Amino acid sequence: MMPEPLTLCFYNEGPPHKRGTIPRHVADALERRGMRITYGDESVEPDVYIFEGVWHETRYRKPVIIRAENLMDAATKHAHCYDRGDAIVFNSEWLRRLYRNTYGSELSNVWVIPPGHQMDRQVRVGAPDPAAPQILCISKWWKRPYKRxxxxxxxxxxxxxxxxxxxxxxxxxxxxTDRPMPYLEVPPILWNLPEAVRRNPNIRYYHKSFHNDTYARLMSQAHLVVHLSAVDSGPQVVVEALSQGVPVLIANNMGAAEWVQTIGPRAGVVLELDPITASFDELRRMIPVESPTDLAGRPKAPRWQRAIRAVQEWPSQRRFRRLCGDTRAYREVALAMKGVLDRYAAHQFEPPRAYTMDGIADQWLAAVRSVAPERSPVHEPSIR
Structure with a gap:
């Protein structure tokens, strides 16, 4: 007799196209371990809900596991509900430490499980043209200056x-826009970057509403993805780059640094650019830089006014102006870029260390079992 399988609901409250964000191969691995997986299907009553972010305790009468992945949400609007979950899953030790340092005590049932993507893929040596390397950067710098x-x-x-x-x-x-103008004319002009840098024809800009096909094409051609945010939790672009065999160049003050260190040199380079953030309190002081109008409770300003205001208010943020506006580290960053690109020509990428879906699925299984012990075997009626 086999125990009746548990039904898990990976649910993300939000628009339907954003629900069910757990990677399919993790769900497959859990199903091979005897779990049933749903994604918010109202016709199926699950045994365990797994939410990304906030949940409403009055609505759900079953155990709840909360996935704490979005850094800013974890620091503000979602933090108050974490201690009401039956378990919480952080995607990095870095993020778990921020929570503990802020609220002074450890939650009772905490798990640190990295993203469920196959991030230990070998680099695609020889696939893109190493003579004309392509570097990809996703940076709404006009909205989030700390992306540098x-x-x-x-x-x-x-x-x-x-x-x-x-x-x-x-x-x-x-x-x-799809060109460097007119934003580069808004003072301060990219912190006095030389004219040659601002007009470099090899820097190509794409509008913020770029099509997914554009992103997929550029990622498939990329030799390197650069993400130098002064603080971040688990940037999706890093996850997607590693899962497609593209090395990354990232800063050290983020959860993704742990993933790169786990996979090894094949994953890319972590640059020691920043002090490590100690608590969410530091992040809350940074948040007004990202969107001062909205987060201060004022009505949304028109897009251009909001962008100009963000730039004009930025110099008052002394610490993050130093971290994010200071370009004196550019030689170190450029040498790191060169080091990764040189390895393509020399075919010197080491094999990645194991980062298997089975291991991640086993951790999820243990987290589920911690809130919903295995059921008793189902006794099928005998047929006489």
Missing amino acids: FPLIARAFDHLNRTLGYPNATLHVLGWL
């Missing part, structure tokens, strides 16, 4: 002009 596009742009320009990669191209997704 000025630093990335100046480092890339140095790579182009000085370090032997004149044919390299930097693709910037998430801009206000």
Whole structure:
């Protein structure tokens, strides 16, 4: 006799196209372990709900596991509900530590489970053309200055002009327009970046409403993904790059640094650019930089006014101006870019360390069992 399988509902409250964000191969691995998986189907009553973010305790009468993945949501609107979940899953030890340092005590049932993507794929050596390397950067810098596009742009320009990669191209997704104007004329002009950097023809801009096909095409051609955010939890672009065999260049103050270190040198480079954030309190002081109008409770301003206001208010944020506006580290970043690109030509990428879906699925299974012990075997009636 086999025990009756548990039914798990991976549910993301929001628009239907955003629900069910758990990767399909993790769901498959759980199903092979005897679980049933649903994604918010109202006709099926699950045994355990797994939410990304907030949940309503009055609505659900079954055990709840909360996936704490969105950094800013975890720091503000979702933090109050974490201690009401039956378990909480952080995607990195870095994020779990922020929560503990802020609220002073450990939650009773905590798990640290990395993203369920096959991030230990080997680099696609020889697939893209190493003579004309493509570097990808997703940076709504006009909205989130801490993503440090000025630093990335100046480092890339140095790579182009000085370090032997004149044919390299930097693709910037998430801009206000499909060209560097008119935003670059809004003071301060990218913190006084040289004119040559701002007009570098090898830096190509894509509107923030870029089509998914554009993103997929650029990712498939990329040799390197650069994400130098001064603080982040688990950037999706890093997950997708690693799962497609593309190395990454990231800053150290984020949960993704743990994934890169787990996979090994094949995954790319972690640059020691920042002090490690100690608590959510530090993040709350940063948040007004991202969207001062909305998060302050004022009515939304028109897009251009909001962008201009964000830039004009930025210099008052002294600590993050130093972290995000300072481009003096561009040589270090450019050398790191060159180091990764050189390995393509030399075919020197090491095999990745194990980062298997089976291991991640086993951790999810243990988390589920911690809130919903295995059922008793089902006794089928005998037929006489």
